[in-house]
Amino acid sequence: MLGVSVLLSTLFSLIVGLVSSEKAVICYYGTWATYRHSYGQYDVENINPYLCTHLIYTFAGIDNTGKIISLDPYLDLSDGRDNFKKFNALKNKNPNLKTLLAVGGWNEGSAKYSKMAASTSRRKNFIDSSLNMITSYGFDGLDLDWEYPNRRDTVYGTADIDNFTTLLREIREAFDKKELLLTAAVSSVREAASQSYNVTAISQYLDIIHIMTYDMHGSWDPVTGHNSPLYKGEGDEGAVKEDLYTIDQALAYWIGAGCPPEKIAVGVPFYGRTFTLSDANVNGVRAAATGAGIAGPYTATNGFLGYNEFCNLLQTESWTQRYDQLAKVPYAFKDYDWVTYDDANSIALKVDYAKSLGIDKIMIWSIETDDFHGLCGDGNNPLLNAINLALDSSFTTNRPSSTSSPDATTSNSDSSAAETSSSSSLPIPSPASSVTPATICQGRLYAPKAGDCSSFYICVIKADGSYEPKEVKCSKGLHWDQTILACNYPSEVKCSA
Ligand SMILES: *[C@@H]1O[C@H](CO)[C@@H](O)[C@H](O)[C@H]1NC(C)=O
Ligand SMILES: *[C@@H]1O[C@H](CO)[C@@H](O)[C@H](O)[C@H]1NC(C)=O
DSSP states (O other): OOOHHHHHHOOOOOOOOHHHHEEEEEEEEEEEGGGGGGGOOOOOOGOOOOSSSSSEEEEEEOOSSOOOEESOOOHHTTTTHHHHHHHTHHHHHOOOOOOEEEEOOOOGGSSSHHHHTTTHHHHHHHHHHHHHOOOOOOOOEEEOOOSOTTTTTTTSHHHHHHHHHHHHHHHHHHHHHHOEEEEEEEEHHHHHHHHHHHHHHHHHOSEEEOOOOOOOOOTOOOOOOOOOSSSSSOOOOOGGGGGGOHHHHHHHHHHHHTGGGGGGGEEEESSSEEEEEETHHHHHHHOOOOOOOOOOTTOOTTEEEHHHHHHHHHHSSEEEEEEETTTEEEEETTEEEEEEEEOOOHHHHHHHHHTTOOOEEEEEEEEEGOOOOOOTSSSSHHHHHHHHHHHOOOHTSEEEEEOGGGGGGOOOOOOOHHSSOOOOSSOOOSOOOOHHHHHHTTTOSEEETTTOOOOEEEEEETTTTTTTEEEEEOOTTTTTEETEEEEOOOOOOOOOO
Protein backbone atom coordinates (compact mmCIF):
# COMPACT_ATOMS: atom_id res chain seq x y z
CA MET A 1 0.00 0.00 0.00
CA LEU A 2 2.73 2.37 1.01
CA GLY A 3 4.69 1.34 -2.07
CA VAL A 4 1.78 2.17 -4.32
CA SER A 5 1.24 5.60 -2.82
CA VAL A 6 4.94 6.43 -3.00
CA LEU A 7 4.95 5.37 -6.62
CA LEU A 8 1.83 7.41 -7.32
CA SER A 9 3.16 10.51 -5.65
CA THR A 10 6.46 10.13 -7.48
CA LEU A 11 4.58 9.87 -10.74
CA PHE A 12 2.46 12.85 -9.77
CA SER A 13 5.44 15.05 -8.97
CA LEU A 14 7.10 13.99 -12.20
CA ILE A 15 4.05 15.05 -14.18
CA VAL A 16 3.54 18.25 -12.20
CA GLY A 17 7.25 19.00 -12.45
CA LEU A 18 7.03 18.88 -16.21
CA VAL A 19 4.63 21.81 -16.32
CA SER A 20 5.36 23.79 -13.20
CA SER A 21 9.15 23.87 -13.26
CA GLU A 22 9.29 26.22 -16.21
CA LYS A 23 7.01 28.95 -14.92
CA ALA A 24 8.34 32.32 -16.05
CA VAL A 25 7.63 36.05 -15.83
CA ILE A 26 9.62 37.55 -18.68
CA CYS A 27 10.02 41.32 -18.46
CA TYR A 28 11.08 43.55 -21.32
CA TYR A 29 12.69 46.80 -20.22
CA GLY A 30 12.56 49.72 -22.67
CA THR A 31 15.84 51.33 -21.66
CA TRP A 32 15.09 54.73 -23.24
CA ALA A 33 12.63 55.32 -20.35
CA THR A 34 15.74 56.59 -18.54
CA TYR A 35 15.32 59.79 -20.54
CA ARG A 36 11.67 60.41 -19.54
CA HIS A 37 10.91 63.22 -17.14
CA SER A 38 9.65 63.27 -13.55
CA TYR A 39 7.56 60.23 -12.55
CA GLY A 40 7.96 58.68 -15.99
CA GLN A 41 11.73 58.31 -15.65
CA TYR A 42 12.65 54.66 -15.18
CA ASP A 43 16.28 53.65 -14.81
CA VAL A 44 17.83 50.29 -13.93
CA GLU A 45 17.53 51.21 -10.24
CA ASN A 46 13.74 51.23 -10.61
CA ILE A 47 13.62 47.55 -11.58
CA ASN A 48 12.36 45.22 -8.85
CA PRO A 49 14.49 42.13 -9.60
CA TYR A 50 12.20 39.83 -7.63
CA LEU A 51 9.06 40.24 -9.76
CA CYS A 52 10.54 38.81 -12.96
CA THR A 53 12.27 35.50 -13.66
CA HIS A 54 13.79 36.92 -16.86
CA LEU A 55 14.70 40.52 -17.63
CA ILE A 56 15.31 41.63 -21.20
CA TYR A 57 17.34 44.72 -22.09
CA THR A 58 16.07 46.46 -25.26
CA PHE A 59 17.52 47.05 -27.82
CA ALA A 60 20.87 46.35 -29.41
CA GLY A 61 21.13 46.64 -33.19
CA ILE A 62 23.33 45.35 -36.00
CA ASP A 63 25.57 47.10 -38.52
CA ASN A 64 25.77 46.42 -42.27
CA THR A 65 28.22 43.55 -41.77
CA GLY A 66 25.84 41.79 -39.37
CA LYS A 67 27.85 42.67 -36.27
CA ILE A 68 25.85 43.42 -33.12
CA ILE A 69 26.23 46.99 -31.85
CA SER A 70 25.06 49.17 -29.00
CA LEU A 71 22.43 51.60 -30.32
CA ASP A 72 23.07 53.98 -27.42
CA PRO A 73 26.69 53.65 -26.26
CA TYR A 74 26.25 56.47 -23.74
CA LEU A 75 23.42 54.59 -22.03
CA ASP A 76 24.75 51.05 -22.37
CA LEU A 77 28.52 51.24 -21.96
CA SER A 78 31.02 52.06 -19.27
CA ASP A 79 32.03 55.43 -20.78
CA GLY A 80 28.49 56.59 -20.05
CA ARG A 81 25.76 55.37 -17.73
CA ASP A 82 27.02 51.78 -17.85
CA ASN A 83 23.54 50.24 -17.92
CA PHE A 84 24.60 46.89 -19.44
CA LYS A 85 26.68 46.32 -16.33
CA LYS A 86 24.14 47.75 -13.86
CA PHE A 87 21.38 45.64 -15.42
CA ASN A 88 23.34 42.42 -15.00
CA ALA A 89 24.33 43.42 -11.48
CA LEU A 90 20.64 42.92 -10.55
CA LYS A 91 21.56 39.23 -10.41
CA ASN A 92 23.61 39.98 -7.31
CA LYS A 93 20.31 40.78 -5.61
CA ASN A 94 18.35 37.91 -7.14
CA PRO A 95 20.66 35.04 -8.14
CA ASN A 96 17.76 33.19 -9.80
CA LEU A 97 17.21 36.03 -12.26
CA LYS A 98 18.13 35.46 -15.92
CA THR A 99 19.06 38.40 -18.14
CA LEU A 100 18.86 38.60 -21.92
CA LEU A 101 19.96 41.18 -24.46
CA ALA A 102 17.35 41.86 -27.15
CA VAL A 103 18.57 42.69 -30.65
CA GLY A 104 16.28 44.27 -33.24
CA GLY A 105 12.89 45.79 -32.49
CA TRP A 106 10.52 47.82 -34.65
CA ASN A 107 12.88 50.74 -35.34
CA GLU A 108 15.68 48.51 -36.64
CA GLY A 109 13.46 47.41 -39.52
CA SER A 110 13.78 44.13 -41.41
CA ALA A 111 16.31 44.87 -44.20
CA LYS A 112 19.57 44.50 -42.23
CA TYR A 113 18.35 41.25 -40.69
CA SER A 114 17.20 39.88 -44.04
CA LYS A 115 20.72 40.52 -45.42
CA MET A 116 22.48 39.17 -42.33
CA ALA A 117 20.48 35.92 -42.27
CA ALA A 118 21.03 35.31 -46.00
CA SER A 119 24.82 35.39 -45.86
CA THR A 120 27.03 32.78 -44.22
CA SER A 121 29.73 35.32 -43.37
CA ARG A 122 27.32 37.92 -41.97
CA ARG A 123 25.62 35.28 -39.84
CA LYS A 124 29.04 34.37 -38.49
CA ASN A 125 29.76 38.05 -37.74
CA PHE A 126 26.47 38.27 -35.93
CA ILE A 127 26.93 35.11 -33.89
CA ASP A 128 30.57 35.81 -32.94
CA SER A 129 29.90 39.42 -31.96
CA SER A 130 26.72 38.51 -30.04
CA LEU A 131 28.52 35.80 -28.09
CA ASN A 132 31.23 38.27 -27.25
CA MET A 133 28.86 41.06 -26.16
CA ILE A 134 26.66 38.76 -24.10
CA THR A 135 29.44 36.99 -22.26
CA SER A 136 31.53 40.10 -21.62
CA TYR A 137 28.64 41.93 -19.93
CA GLY A 138 27.20 38.92 -18.11
CA PHE A 139 23.92 38.39 -19.98
CA ASP A 140 22.49 34.85 -19.85
CA GLY A 141 21.34 34.87 -23.44
CA LEU A 142 20.07 36.62 -26.55
CA ASP A 143 16.53 37.58 -27.56
CA LEU A 144 16.08 37.97 -31.31
CA ASP A 145 13.50 40.60 -32.31
CA TRP A 146 13.67 40.64 -36.10
CA GLU A 147 10.51 42.53 -37.06
CA TYR A 148 9.84 40.67 -39.29
CA PRO A 149 11.18 37.97 -41.64
CA ASN A 150 9.56 38.36 -45.09
CA ARG A 151 7.72 41.56 -44.14
CA ARG A 152 8.15 45.35 -44.09
CA ASP A 153 11.44 46.33 -45.77
CA THR A 154 12.72 42.75 -46.22
CA VAL A 155 15.40 42.32 -48.88
CA TYR A 156 15.10 38.61 -49.64
CA GLY A 157 11.36 38.09 -49.12
CA THR A 158 10.23 34.51 -48.59
CA ALA A 159 13.86 33.30 -48.39
CA ASP A 160 13.90 35.00 -44.97
CA ILE A 161 11.77 32.17 -43.58
CA ASP A 162 14.37 29.42 -44.09
CA ASN A 163 17.30 31.74 -43.50
CA PHE A 164 15.84 32.69 -40.11
CA THR A 165 15.67 28.97 -39.25
CA THR A 166 19.30 28.54 -40.36
CA LEU A 167 20.36 31.52 -38.27
CA LEU A 168 18.65 30.12 -35.18
CA ARG A 169 20.19 26.68 -35.73
CA GLU A 170 23.67 28.16 -35.94
CA ILE A 171 23.19 30.39 -32.89
CA ARG A 172 21.89 27.38 -30.98
CA GLU A 173 25.02 25.38 -31.87
CA ALA A 174 27.28 28.19 -30.65
CA PHE A 175 25.20 28.88 -27.52
CA ASP A 176 24.90 25.26 -26.41
CA LYS A 177 28.64 25.20 -25.77
CA LYS A 178 28.18 28.03 -23.24
CA GLU A 179 24.73 27.12 -21.94
CA LEU A 180 23.25 30.43 -23.10
CA LEU A 181 19.55 31.06 -23.62
CA LEU A 182 18.12 31.79 -27.06
CA THR A 183 14.66 33.33 -27.32
CA ALA A 184 12.75 35.34 -29.92
CA ALA A 185 9.89 37.81 -30.01
CA VAL A 186 7.46 36.80 -32.76
CA SER A 187 4.32 38.21 -34.37
CA SER A 188 1.14 36.69 -33.03
CA VAL A 189 -1.80 36.16 -35.36
CA ARG A 190 -1.90 33.69 -38.24
CA GLU A 191 -2.11 36.37 -40.92
CA ALA A 192 1.23 37.84 -39.81
CA ALA A 193 3.09 34.87 -38.30
CA SER A 194 2.43 32.51 -41.20
CA GLN A 195 4.33 34.91 -43.49
CA SER A 196 7.45 34.89 -41.34
CA TYR A 197 8.11 31.57 -39.63
CA ASN A 198 8.43 27.85 -40.08
CA VAL A 199 6.98 27.28 -36.64
CA THR A 200 8.02 23.66 -36.10
CA ALA A 201 11.54 24.41 -37.29
CA ILE A 202 12.21 27.51 -35.17
CA SER A 203 10.56 25.95 -32.10
CA GLN A 204 13.33 23.32 -32.04
CA TYR A 205 16.06 25.90 -31.57
CA LEU A 206 14.43 28.44 -29.25
CA ASP A 207 14.23 28.04 -25.48
CA ILE A 208 11.26 30.38 -25.17
CA ILE A 209 9.06 31.98 -27.83
CA HIS A 210 7.69 35.40 -26.90
CA ILE A 211 4.41 35.80 -28.74
CA MET A 212 3.57 39.48 -29.09
CA THR A 213 -0.16 39.18 -28.41
CA TYR A 214 -0.81 42.92 -28.49
CA ASP A 215 -0.93 45.78 -31.04
CA MET A 216 -3.85 43.86 -32.53
CA HIS A 217 -5.76 47.10 -33.04
CA GLY A 218 -4.70 50.73 -32.88
CA SER A 219 -5.00 54.13 -34.45
CA TRP A 220 -3.93 52.71 -37.83
CA ASP A 221 -7.41 51.11 -38.02
CA PRO A 222 -10.46 53.06 -39.28
CA VAL A 223 -12.49 51.93 -36.25
CA THR A 224 -11.84 51.50 -32.54
CA GLY A 225 -10.62 48.11 -31.33
CA HIS A 226 -8.82 46.40 -28.49
CA ASN A 227 -5.03 46.36 -28.17
CA SER A 228 -5.00 42.85 -26.74
CA PRO A 229 -8.43 41.14 -26.73
CA LEU A 230 -8.56 37.67 -25.23
CA TYR A 231 -11.54 36.56 -27.33
CA LYS A 232 -13.64 38.02 -30.09
CA GLY A 233 -15.51 40.97 -28.65
CA GLU A 234 -18.30 43.47 -29.03
CA GLY A 235 -18.87 44.24 -32.68
CA ASP A 236 -17.24 40.99 -33.91
CA GLU A 237 -20.48 39.00 -34.21
CA GLY A 238 -20.38 38.59 -37.97
CA ALA A 239 -16.67 37.95 -38.31
CA VAL A 240 -15.09 34.60 -39.14
CA LYS A 241 -13.36 33.51 -35.95
CA GLU A 242 -10.10 32.52 -37.65
CA ASP A 243 -9.77 35.98 -39.18
CA LEU A 244 -9.97 37.79 -35.86
CA TYR A 245 -7.00 39.28 -34.09
CA THR A 246 -7.36 37.85 -30.61
CA ILE A 247 -5.10 36.10 -28.12
CA ASP A 248 -7.05 32.85 -28.32
CA GLN A 249 -6.73 32.75 -32.11
CA ALA A 250 -3.02 33.61 -31.98
CA LEU A 251 -2.28 30.85 -29.48
CA ALA A 252 -4.43 28.39 -31.42
CA TYR A 253 -2.32 29.20 -34.48
CA TRP A 254 1.06 28.78 -32.75
CA ILE A 255 0.12 25.64 -30.84
CA GLY A 256 -1.66 24.16 -33.81
CA ALA A 257 1.35 24.90 -36.02
CA GLY A 258 3.51 22.81 -33.72
CA CYS A 259 4.97 25.16 -31.13
CA PRO A 260 5.07 23.25 -27.82
CA PRO A 261 2.94 25.10 -25.23
CA GLU A 262 5.75 24.72 -22.70
CA LYS A 263 7.96 26.97 -24.87
CA ILE A 264 5.36 29.71 -25.33
CA ALA A 265 5.33 32.97 -23.40
CA VAL A 266 2.09 34.92 -23.86
CA GLY A 267 2.63 38.66 -24.31
CA VAL A 268 0.81 41.09 -22.03
CA PRO A 269 0.87 44.85 -22.71
CA PHE A 270 1.44 47.37 -19.91
CA TYR A 271 0.13 50.10 -22.20
CA GLY A 272 -3.00 51.11 -24.03
CA ARG A 273 -3.73 52.60 -27.43
CA THR A 274 -5.73 55.73 -28.11
CA PHE A 275 -8.11 56.79 -30.87
CA THR A 276 -10.02 59.93 -31.82
CA LEU A 277 -13.68 59.16 -32.45
CA SER A 278 -15.46 60.44 -35.55
CA ASP A 279 -18.58 61.06 -33.47
CA ALA A 280 -18.40 61.58 -29.69
CA ASN A 281 -21.77 59.85 -29.32
CA VAL A 282 -20.71 56.66 -31.13
CA ASN A 283 -18.21 55.34 -28.65
CA GLY A 284 -18.34 51.54 -28.52
CA VAL A 285 -15.94 48.94 -29.91
CA ARG A 286 -15.71 49.21 -33.73
CA ALA A 287 -16.86 52.83 -33.67
CA ALA A 288 -15.58 55.01 -36.51
CA ALA A 289 -12.30 56.75 -35.67
CA THR A 290 -10.26 59.40 -37.44
CA GLY A 291 -6.81 58.42 -36.15
CA ALA A 292 -4.55 58.56 -33.11
CA GLY A 293 -5.86 59.97 -29.85
CA ILE A 294 -4.20 61.47 -26.80
CA ALA A 295 -0.55 61.06 -25.83
CA GLY A 296 0.73 60.52 -22.31
CA PRO A 297 2.82 63.06 -20.37
CA TYR A 298 5.90 60.79 -20.25
CA THR A 299 5.75 58.53 -23.31
CA ALA A 300 4.61 61.53 -25.41
CA THR A 301 3.41 59.53 -28.42
CA ASN A 302 0.00 60.12 -30.00
CA GLY A 303 -1.98 56.87 -30.04
CA PHE A 304 -0.07 55.31 -27.12
CA LEU A 305 -0.51 55.52 -23.32
CA GLY A 306 1.45 53.80 -20.58
CA TYR A 307 -0.68 52.17 -17.89
CA ASN A 308 1.02 54.46 -15.36
CA GLU A 309 -0.18 57.43 -17.40
CA PHE A 310 -3.74 56.26 -17.94
CA CYS A 311 -4.47 55.01 -14.40
CA ASN A 312 -3.78 58.55 -13.32
CA LEU A 313 -6.03 60.14 -15.97
CA LEU A 314 -8.87 57.78 -14.99
CA GLN A 315 -8.70 59.21 -11.49
CA THR A 316 -8.35 62.88 -12.35
CA GLU A 317 -10.61 63.22 -15.40
CA SER A 318 -14.20 62.21 -16.16
CA TRP A 319 -13.74 59.08 -18.28
CA THR A 320 -16.56 56.60 -18.85
CA GLN A 321 -15.16 53.12 -18.22
CA ARG A 322 -16.61 50.09 -19.99
CA TYR A 323 -15.78 46.42 -20.01
CA ASP A 324 -16.12 44.23 -23.09
CA GLN A 325 -17.62 41.07 -21.56
CA LEU A 326 -16.74 39.02 -24.62
CA ALA A 327 -13.18 40.18 -25.26
CA LYS A 328 -12.48 40.40 -21.49
CA VAL A 329 -10.74 43.77 -21.63
CA PRO A 330 -11.67 47.27 -20.46
CA TYR A 331 -11.94 50.41 -22.56
CA ALA A 332 -12.80 54.01 -21.77
CA PHE A 333 -13.95 57.16 -23.53
CA LYS A 334 -14.33 60.88 -22.91
CA ASP A 335 -15.74 63.19 -25.57
CA TYR A 336 -13.83 62.32 -28.77
CA ASP A 337 -11.13 60.33 -26.96
CA TRP A 338 -11.21 56.53 -26.85
CA VAL A 339 -8.69 54.27 -25.08
CA THR A 340 -8.13 50.49 -25.15
CA TYR A 341 -5.99 49.22 -22.27
CA ASP A 342 -5.37 46.42 -19.79
CA ASP A 343 -5.67 46.50 -16.02
CA ALA A 344 -4.83 44.03 -13.25
CA ASN A 345 -8.11 42.14 -13.81
CA SER A 346 -7.85 41.72 -17.56
CA ILE A 347 -4.23 40.68 -17.17
CA ALA A 348 -5.10 38.03 -14.56
CA LEU A 349 -7.69 36.60 -16.99
CA LYS A 350 -5.01 36.36 -19.67
CA VAL A 351 -2.75 34.46 -17.30
CA ASP A 352 -5.60 32.09 -16.43
CA TYR A 353 -6.31 31.50 -20.09
CA ALA A 354 -2.63 30.74 -20.77
CA LYS A 355 -2.63 28.29 -17.88
CA SER A 356 -5.71 26.55 -19.26
CA LEU A 357 -3.66 25.75 -22.38
CA GLY A 358 -0.72 24.40 -20.42
CA ILE A 359 1.26 27.63 -20.91
CA ASP A 360 3.06 28.82 -17.79
CA LYS A 361 5.12 31.72 -19.14
CA ILE A 362 4.02 35.34 -19.42
CA MET A 363 5.98 38.00 -21.28
CA ILE A 364 5.51 41.71 -20.60
CA TRP A 365 5.98 44.68 -22.89
CA SER A 366 7.12 46.54 -20.92
CA ILE A 367 7.80 47.07 -17.23
CA GLU A 368 8.61 50.80 -17.28
CA THR A 369 4.96 51.70 -17.88
CA ASP A 370 3.59 49.76 -14.92
CA ASP A 371 2.56 52.05 -12.06
CA PHE A 372 6.01 51.48 -10.60
CA HIS A 373 5.74 54.37 -8.13
CA GLY A 374 2.32 53.19 -6.95
CA LEU A 375 0.79 56.60 -7.67
CA CYS A 376 -2.66 55.20 -8.51
CA GLY A 377 -3.18 53.63 -5.12
CA ASP A 378 -2.74 49.93 -5.81
CA GLY A 379 0.84 49.66 -4.59
CA ASN A 380 4.04 49.60 -6.63
CA ASN A 381 3.95 47.58 -9.85
CA PRO A 382 0.27 46.52 -9.63
CA LEU A 383 0.29 44.84 -13.07
CA LEU A 384 3.49 42.90 -12.50
CA ASN A 385 2.16 41.78 -9.13
CA ALA A 386 -1.12 40.69 -10.74
CA ILE A 387 0.83 38.45 -13.12
CA ASN A 388 2.89 36.86 -10.35
CA LEU A 389 -0.23 36.31 -8.29
CA ALA A 390 -2.22 34.75 -11.13
CA LEU A 391 0.63 32.55 -12.28
CA ASP A 392 1.20 31.13 -8.83
CA SER A 393 0.47 32.91 -5.60
CA SER A 394 3.37 31.19 -3.81
CA PHE A 395 5.63 32.79 -6.39
CA THR A 396 4.96 36.25 -4.99
CA THR A 397 4.48 35.44 -1.36
CA ASN A 398 7.90 33.81 -1.21
CA ARG A 399 9.49 36.94 -2.52
CA PRO A 400 10.42 40.01 -0.52
CA SER A 401 7.47 42.38 -0.20
CA SER A 402 6.86 44.25 -3.42
CA THR A 403 6.03 47.44 -1.59
CA SER A 404 9.53 47.73 -0.17
CA SER A 405 12.12 49.20 -2.49
CA PRO A 406 14.36 46.73 -4.32
CA ASP A 407 17.36 48.04 -2.44
CA ALA A 408 15.82 47.23 0.91
CA THR A 409 15.44 43.58 -0.01
CA THR A 410 18.31 41.23 0.42
CA SER A 411 17.51 37.65 -0.39
CA ASN A 412 15.26 35.54 -2.53
CA SER A 413 16.43 32.15 -1.41
CA ASP A 414 12.92 30.72 -1.28
CA SER A 415 11.95 31.32 -4.85
CA SER A 416 13.48 28.19 -6.37
CA ALA A 417 11.62 26.13 -3.79
CA ALA A 418 8.42 27.96 -4.73
CA GLU A 419 8.89 27.18 -8.39
CA THR A 420 9.33 23.46 -7.92
CA SER A 421 6.38 23.06 -5.57
CA SER A 422 3.19 21.83 -7.16
CA SER A 423 0.27 24.07 -7.87
CA SER A 424 -3.21 22.60 -7.88
CA SER A 425 -4.57 25.19 -10.29
CA LEU A 426 -2.18 24.32 -13.12
CA PRO A 427 -3.45 22.04 -15.85
CA ILE A 428 -1.72 18.71 -15.75
CA PRO A 429 -1.11 17.01 -19.08
CA SER A 430 -1.79 13.30 -18.75
CA PRO A 431 0.38 10.53 -20.13
CA ALA A 432 -0.33 9.66 -23.75
CA SER A 433 -3.78 8.25 -24.30
CA SER A 434 -4.36 4.90 -25.98
CA VAL A 435 -6.91 6.37 -28.41
CA THR A 436 -5.42 6.88 -31.84
CA PRO A 437 -4.59 10.56 -32.53
CA ALA A 438 -6.49 10.71 -35.82
CA THR A 439 -9.72 9.79 -34.05
CA ILE A 440 -9.37 12.54 -31.49
CA CYS A 441 -8.09 15.47 -33.49
CA GLN A 442 -9.82 15.11 -36.86
CA GLY A 443 -7.89 18.13 -38.13
CA ARG A 444 -9.02 20.28 -35.21
CA LEU A 445 -6.67 22.33 -33.04
CA TYR A 446 -8.71 21.57 -29.95
CA ALA A 447 -10.92 18.58 -29.23
CA PRO A 448 -13.19 17.69 -26.32
CA LYS A 449 -12.43 14.61 -24.24
CA ALA A 450 -15.24 12.08 -24.31
CA GLY A 451 -16.47 11.24 -20.82
CA ASP A 452 -14.58 14.04 -19.06
CA CYS A 453 -16.04 17.56 -19.06
CA SER A 454 -13.04 19.21 -17.43
CA SER A 455 -10.42 17.98 -19.91
CA PHE A 456 -9.66 18.65 -23.54
CA TYR A 457 -6.96 18.01 -26.13
CA ILE A 458 -4.60 20.42 -27.81
CA CYS A 459 -3.78 18.91 -31.19
CA VAL A 460 -0.17 19.73 -31.96
CA ILE A 461 0.98 19.29 -35.54
CA LYS A 462 4.24 17.35 -35.66
CA ALA A 463 6.99 17.99 -38.22
CA ASP A 464 5.73 14.99 -40.26
CA GLY A 465 2.25 16.55 -40.52
CA SER A 466 0.53 14.18 -38.11
CA TYR A 467 -1.42 15.41 -35.10
CA GLU A 468 -0.51 14.59 -31.55
CA PRO A 469 -3.25 15.18 -28.99
CA LYS A 470 -2.04 16.61 -25.69
CA GLU A 471 -4.51 16.15 -22.91
CA VAL A 472 -4.98 19.23 -20.76
CA LYS A 473 -7.15 19.78 -17.71
CA CYS A 474 -9.08 23.01 -17.20
CA SER A 475 -8.42 24.99 -14.04
CA LYS A 476 -10.33 23.66 -11.04
CA GLY A 477 -14.11 24.09 -11.36
CA LEU A 478 -14.10 24.86 -15.10
CA HIS A 479 -15.35 22.80 -18.02
CA TRP A 480 -14.03 22.66 -21.56
CA ASP A 481 -16.22 24.65 -23.95
CA GLN A 482 -15.81 23.53 -27.56
CA THR A 483 -17.88 26.47 -28.83
CA ILE A 484 -15.49 29.16 -27.55
CA LEU A 485 -12.46 26.81 -27.46
CA ALA A 486 -11.63 27.63 -23.86
CA CYS A 487 -12.29 26.50 -20.33
CA ASN A 488 -15.50 28.09 -19.11
CA TYR A 489 -17.97 28.06 -16.25
CA PRO A 490 -19.90 24.73 -16.14
CA SER A 491 -23.24 26.58 -16.35
CA GLU A 492 -22.18 27.94 -19.76
CA VAL A 493 -21.14 24.59 -21.18
CA LYS A 494 -23.21 21.74 -22.59
CA CYS A 495 -21.36 18.65 -21.45
CA SER A 496 -23.04 15.36 -20.68
CA ALA A 497 -20.26 13.14 -19.41
C1 LIG B 1 18.51 31.74 -47.83
O1 LIG B 1 17.32 31.11 -48.24
C2 LIG B 1 17.28 30.79 -49.60
C3 LIG B 1 15.91 30.21 -49.90
O2 LIG B 1 15.63 29.12 -49.05
C4 LIG B 1 18.37 29.81 -49.95
O3 LIG B 1 18.40 29.56 -51.35
C5 LIG B 1 19.71 30.39 -49.53
O4 LIG B 1 20.71 29.43 -49.74
C6 LIG B 1 19.67 30.79 -48.07
N1 LIG B 1 20.93 31.39 -47.71
C7 LIG B 1 21.78 30.79 -46.92
C8 LIG B 1 23.09 31.48 -46.76
O5 LIG B 1 21.54 29.75 -46.33
C1 LIG C 1 9.78 23.47 -41.86
O1 LIG C 1 11.03 22.96 -41.46
C2 LIG C 1 11.12 21.55 -41.47
C3 LIG C 1 12.49 21.20 -40.94
O2 LIG C 1 12.58 21.47 -39.61
C4 LIG C 1 10.93 21.03 -42.87
O3 LIG C 1 10.94 19.62 -42.85
C5 LIG C 1 9.60 21.51 -43.41
O4 LIG C 1 9.50 21.14 -44.77
C6 LIG C 1 9.51 23.02 -43.29
N1 LIG C 1 8.18 23.45 -43.69
C7 LIG C 1 7.97 24.28 -44.69
C8 LIG C 1 6.55 24.61 -44.99
O5 LIG C 1 8.88 24.76 -45.33
